[in-house]
Amino acid sequence: MKALLQRVKYASVTTDNRLVAKIGKGLLIFLGIEKNDTQIQADYLAHKAANLRIFEDNFHKMNLSVKDTNGEILVVSQFTLTGDVSRGNRPGFETAAAPEEANKLYLYFSDKLREQEITVKNGIFQADMQVELLNDGPVTFMLER
Secondary structure (H helix, E strand, C coil): EEEEEEEEEEEEEEEEEEEEEEEEEEEEEEEECCCCHHHHHHHHHHHHHHHHHECCCCCCCCCCCCCCCCCCEEEEECHHCEEECCCCCCEECCCCCHHHHHHHHHHHHHHHHHHCCCCEEHHHHHHHCCCEEEEEEEEEEEEEH
């Protein structure tokens, strides 16, 4: 499982010219789920994402988590994070989880974040989405488990 975290001033997801979800200051998390991923990986990544100290304190040091700042999280499923580009010029997605299993873990991951008293919004699984964001910093981290 891979989670690409971007610290944002805002982020939104639109599909079919309809706003699906929007957050203010917080994290945009792109989540890629692979075949052998389980709730164990989702638990770990949700806890890590919620507690990672990547927001600035009063001394401009990365010392606060999204929870500490009362930030929001927007989670967007992105199977392309599982893409293998090591051979040729066309990505392979052999390691991506089947859609039904990936959706279950995607929703589970989001629920684990909510359990930590964080406002969490979601994109639409398997939809063609347009994501708009203002990356703050820019600050971007890849979490894998």
